[in-house]
Amino acid sequence: MPESAASNEPYLKLEGIRKTFGSFSALKDVALAVANGELITFLGPSGCGKTTLLRIIAGLETQDSGTIIQGKRNISRLPAMKRDYGIVFQSYALFPNLTIFDNVSYGLVNRRKGRAEIRRRVAELLTLVGLADAGGKYPGQLSGGQQQRIALARALATAPGLLLLDEPLSALDALERLRLRGEIRALQQRLGVTTIMVTHDQEEALSMADRVVVMNHGVIEQIGTPQQIYREPASAFVADFVGKVNVISAVAEGGGRFRVGGLVLTGAAGAAAVTPGTRVRLYLRPEDVVINGAVAANANAAAATVTKVEFLGAFCHVTVQVAGAEDQPLLINISRHSIDRMNLVEGSPLQVGLPADCMRLLR
Amino acid sequence: MTTAVAAPRPSVVSAPVRPRAHWQDRIAQGLLLGVCAFLIVFLLAPLAMLLVKSLQDRDGVFVGLRQFQEYFQTPALRQSIVHTLAVAGTVTAVTIPLAFTFAYALTRSCTPLKGTLRVIALTPILAPSLLPAISFIQWFGTQGLLKWMLGGASVYGPIGIIISSIYAVFPHALMIILTALLLSDGRLYEAAESLGTPTLRKFFTITLPGAKYGLISAAMVVFSYTVSEFGIPKVIGGNFNVLALDIFKQVIGQQNFNKGAVVSIVLLVPVLFAFVVDWVMQGRQQAQFSSRAVAYAPKPRRWFDASMFAYCLFICALLLAVLGMAVYTSFIKLWPYNKSFSFAHYTFGLVDAGVISSFFNSLRMAILTAVLGTMLIFGGAYLLEKTRGVRGLRALIRMLAAIPMGVPGMVLGLGYIFFFNHPDNPLNGLYHGMTILVVVTIVHYYTSSHLTAVTALKALDNEFEAVSASLKVPFYKTFFRVTVPVCLPAILDIGRYLFVNAMTTISAVVFLYSPDTQLASLTILTLDDAGEIGAAAAMATLIVAASTTVCVLYAIVTRLLLARTQAWRRPLAL
Ligand SMILES: Nc1ncnc2c1ncn2[C@@H]1O[C@H](COP(=O)(O)OP(=O)(O)OP(=O)(O)O)[C@@H](O)[C@H]1O
Ligand SMILES: [Mg+2]
Numbered sequence: 038m039p040e041s042a043a044s045n046e047p048y049l050k051l052e053g054i055r056k057t058f059g060s061f062s063a064l065k066d067v068a069l070a071v072a073n074g075e076l077i078t079f080l081g082p083s084g085c086g087k088t089t090l091l092r093i094i095a096g097l098e099t100q101d102s103g104t105i106i107q108g109k110r111n112i113s114r115l116p117a118m119k120r121d122y123g124i125v126f127q128s129y130a131l132f133p134n135l136t137i138f139d140n141v142s143y144g145l146v147n148r149r150k151g152r153a154e155i156r157r158r159v160a161e162l163l164t165l166v167g168l169a170d171a172g173g174k175y176p177g178q179l180s181g182g183q184q185q186r187i188a189l190a191r192a193l194a195t196a197p198g199l200l201l202l203d204e205p206l207s208a209l210d211a212l213e214r215l216r217l218r219g220e221i222r223a224l225q226q227r228l229g230v231t232t233i234m235v236t237h238d239q240e241e242a243l244s245m246a247d248r249v250v251v252m253n254h255g256v257i258e259q260i261g262t263p264q265q266i267y268r269e270p271a272s273a274f275v276a277d278f279v280g281k282v283n284v285i286s287a288v289a290e291g292g293g294r295f296r297v298g299g300l301v302l303t304g305a306a307g308a309a310a311v312t313p314g315t316r317v318r319l320y321l322r323p324e325d326v327v328i329n330g331a332v333a334a335n336a337n338a339a340a341a342t343v344t345k346v347e348f349l350g351a352f353c354h355v356t357v358q359v360a361g362a363e364d365q366p367l368l369i370n371i372s373r374h375s376i377d378r379m380n381l382v383e384g385s386p387l388q389v390g391l392p393a394d395c396m397r398l399l400r
Numbered sequence: 401m402t403t404a405v406a407a408p409r410p411s412v413v414s415a416p417v418r419p420r421a422h423w424q425d426r427i428a429q430g431l432l433l434g435v436c437a438f439l440i441v442f443l444l445a446p447l448a449m450l451l452v453k454s455l456q457d458r459d460g461v462f463v464g465l466r467q468f469q470e471y472f473q474t475p476a477l478r479q480s481i482v483h484t485l486a487v488a489g490t491v492t493a494v495t496i497p498l499a500f501t502f503a504y505a506l507t508r509s510c511t512p513l514k515g516t517l518r519v520i521a522l523t524p525i526l527a528p529s530l531l532p533a534i535s536f537i538q539w540f541g542t543q544g545l546l547k548w549m550l551g552g553a554s555v556y557g558p559i560g561i562i563i564s565s566i567y568a569v570f571p572h573a574l575m576i577i578l579t580a581l582l583l584s585d586g587r588l589y590e591a592a593e594s595l596g597t598p599t600l601r602k603f604f605t606i607t608l609p610g611a612k613y614g615l616i617s618a619a620m621v622v623f624s625y626t627v628s629e630f631g632i633p634k635v636i637g638g639n640f641n642v643l644a645l646d647i648f649k650q651v652i653g654q655q656n657f658n659k660g661a662v663v664s665i666v667l668l669v670p671v672l673f674a675f676v677v678d679w680v681m682q683g684r685q686q687a688q689f690s691s692r693a694v695a696y697a698p699k700p701r702r703w704f705d706a707s708m709f710a711y712c713l714f715i716c717a718l719l720l721a722v723l724g725m726a727v728y729t730s731f732i733k734l735w736p737y738n739k740s741f742s743f744a745h746y747t748f749g750l751v752d753a754g755v756i757s758s759f760f761n762s763l764r765m766a767i768l769t770a771v772l773g774t775m776l777i778f779g780g781a782y783l784l785e786k787t788r789g790v791r792g793l794r795a796l797i798r799m800l801a802a803i804p805m806g807v808p809g810m811v812l813g814l815g816y817i818f819f820f821n822h823p824d825n826p827l828n829g830l831y832h833g834m835t836i837l838v839v840v841t842i843v844h845y846y847t848s849s850h851l852t853a854v855t856a857l858k859a860l861d862n863e864f865e866a867v868s869a870s871l872k873v874p875f876y877k878t879f880f881r882v883t884v885p886v887c888l889p890a891i892l893d894i895g896r897y898l899f900v901n902a903m904t905t906i907s908a909v910v911f912l913y914s915p916d917t918q919l920a921s922l923t924i925l926t927l928d929d930a931g932e933i934g935a936a937a938a939m940a941t942l943i944v945a946a947s948t949t950v951c952v953l954y955a956i957v958t959r960l961l962l963a964r965t966q967a968w969r970r971p972l973a974l
Binding site: 103 | 419424425866867868870872877882
C-alpha cells in the first residue's frame, strides 16, 4: 500500500457517517480513512449500503450525521458541485446525443480553457484509455467496454483528486470485465489518483484493491489488504463472503482443545480464551486442509472417505466424510493432478489433516 | 492490520448535517416554486373559490348546503343528473366495444392498410366537438338525407348527443386500448400456441385480461368526457337537459353564478370518481407489464383478417361521412335545396360577417398555448424529476399536476370567473384578456402533457445530472445540451397536443372570452344559434384544416429529426 509517508494524514477521512431512509438504517456509524493514491474497494452483498456511502462521498446524497474530510478540507456539507471528484456509474451515463469528443470535453469546456488545449487534453485522454480514434463517434456506436472507457476518460478529464467508480464493470461480459480490471488498475497506478470502487464481485475486489472494505447491513465488517481479508477474516461474515470456507461446529474443552463429534481438535487462533463447554464454530478454508502424505506432522489428523468429487478445471472440490464427525462434511480443494495421481473417486479412503494455524475461531 | 484503519468508535450523537445548497440548486428550487405557485394560483385557488361560492347565496352570505338542497328539490335539475349519467353510460357502453374491436384488428390481425386506418380513426381529434353535432343535423335533422332511418324519432335530443359524443370520444378510447394491447406480451401467445390453446380461449385468457386495465381506463375517460361535454348538447340536444348545459344556463342565462357553482360541484362528482378509478387502474397496469415484454406478431388468417378489415373499413367510412358532411356543407350553397359548389359560407358567412377574426384569435391562442405550455410543462416536469431538494414541494406539484384531468373545463372556467373577476384580486387585469384564455387552456390540458414529459424524462439515465455536477457543469447547461435534444420528440408531441386542443376547446373558454378574444370554436356556437349552419360548418372546417396542418408538420419534423439524429439514437430509443 503506497503510504503518504511525509504525513500520516489520510487523503479522505470519514467519521461517524450515518444514513437512514425513513426507518431503515442504511449506514450505521461508518468510519474510514483512505490514503493518497490508494485504490479502495467497497465489497459487500446487495443492499449493504455501498452505493449510498459512495454517493455520500460524492455529495449526491447527504448523510444524517458524520463528517467527511477530503485533502484537509471539511466537505461534509458541500454540494456536489463544490467537491473534487470524478465519477463513473454502472450505466456509464454517457450523453447519447454528444460525440465522444464532446462527452470527454464536457467538463473542460466549462473551465474556460482554450480550444487547442481542450483538443490536446481530449486526445491525451482518449489515448490513455486506448480509444484514440473514437472522438467523432457517438456512444451508441461503441461497445459496452468502450463506453466504459469513455466514461472513465470523461471522469478523469478535469484531473480530479478522487475517482469514484460504482460497479463500473458489472454490465460487461466476463472477458471484457477481466481486461478492463487490469486496465483500470494500471491507469490508476500510473496517474496515482485516489480511487474508491464499489463492487459485489469478490474476485474483482481482491485483485484490484490496495485495501478492501467489507460491508454488511450498513456497517464495515473489516478493512484490510486483500491478503488480510482472505487469511485473517475478522468476522464470520467476512470469512463466509470472501472465498469458500468450511464451518465446523465444535464444543470447547479448554486448553485450546475442541470436540467435534468423536474427534478432538487442537489449536485455532484465539482458542485458549474460550470457556470450556461453549459451542463454537471453527473456520477452515478448503485449500488449507492437507491430505495423505502431508498429514503426518499434523496434530489434527483423521481418516476420511470421499463422498463427492466436483471437477472445476485445474482444481476439484472434494467432499469427504471424516470418521468420528460424519454429520459435518468437509470440503477440500485438491488439484486435478493430485486427484489423478491418487486416483480419488467416490468411496476412496483419504487421510486429512486440519492445520491448527489455519483454523480460525470466529464469532 | 494497517494503522490507517479507524476502529469503530462509540456512537457520538452529533447534530444532523444540513447540506449547504449551491446557488444553482437554489435557482432550480426557485423555478420549481414558480411552477407550484402557477398551479396554485391558476388551478387550486379558482377551484377553492368555486367551492366557497357554492356554499354562498347570490349576495355572498354563507348558507351552507342550502343551495344544494334547493337544487335537489328542483325536478328539472334533478332530471339533468339522470340524463347526464344515462347518456354518458350509453356512450361508454357503445364506444368501448367499437374501439376495442378496432384496436384488436390493428394489433391482432393482418389487416392491410393498418397505418391509414389508424390515421382515419384518429381524425375526430382534429375537430371541435361541435363538428359531429352539425354533421349529424345535416344527416338526420329535419332536412336530413337519412332522417327516415330514425323512424319517427328526432335527432335533436339524446340520440344526437349520443352519436355525436361517440364520434368525438372514439379516438381517445382507441388510443388507450391500442396502447394496452400493444404492451401485452407476445411470449404469452407463443406459450399458448405451443400448448395448442384454441383461439377463443386465448382471447378470454390472455387478450382480455391483458387489456383489462386499458379497457377500464378507456371507459373512465369516455365517461368523464361525455359528462363534461357542453358543445354537443348545446347544438344538438334540443330540450334535453344535461348538467353541463345547466351550468351554462345558470351562468350565462340567469347570471346566477352561485347556482352555477352548485351544478359544477354536482358535475365534478362523477368526473372525479372516474378519474380516481382511472388513476388506480393505471398504477396497476404499469405493474403488470415486464419491461422485457416482446411485441406480438400476428400470423395471417384469411377469413379473420378479411372480416376485421371489413369492420375497420366500415368504421372509417362512418367517421369520414361525419367529417365529410361538415366539410361538404361548408362548400355548398344551401343544404339540401341548392347543392351547388360555393365559397359563400367562407366569404360572406365568415369574412364579411366579421367573424373570421375569431379564427385568427384561435390560431394565436393555440400557438401561445403550445409554445408557453410546452415550456412550462416540460420545464416543470424536468425540475420535478431531475433536480434535488425540497421534497415536500415536489409531492405537492405531483398532486397538483394530476388534478386537471379530473376537472371538467366548464368547472375550471367558472372557478376562473370567481377568482379573477374578484375586484380584490390583483390579477383582475387578466380577466377577459388573451392571457387568461391561454392559461386556462394550459391548465386544462396539463395532466396529459405532464405525463408525456415525465415518461420521456424517466427514460433518460438518472445520473446525467450527477455526472454534470461532478464535472462542475451547471444543470441548466446540461438541460439545454442534453435533456432537451434527447427529449425533442416528446416535446414536439406535447406542443402538437396543446395546439390541437387549444384550437378545438370550448368548455374551458366559454366563460372567459371577450368580444376582442372571441375564439373560432365559440363562433361556431354563435353561428349555429343564429341558424347559420353553413358558416358554422365552414369555421369547423377551418379548425380541422389548422389542426391537420400542425399534425402533418409534426410528422414531417419528427421524421426529419429522427433521420438526422439517427447517428446517436439507438434502435431501442425509437
Ligand atoms: N433513496 C432511497 N430510499 C429508500 N431506501 C434506499 C434509498 N437508496 C437506498 N436505499 C436502501 O438502502 C440500502 C442500501 O442501498 P445501496 O444502494 O447503498 O446498496 P448497495 O450496497 O449499493 O447494493 P447493490 O449492490 O445492490 O448496488 C438498500 O436496502 C436500499 O434499499
Ligand atoms: Mg449499488
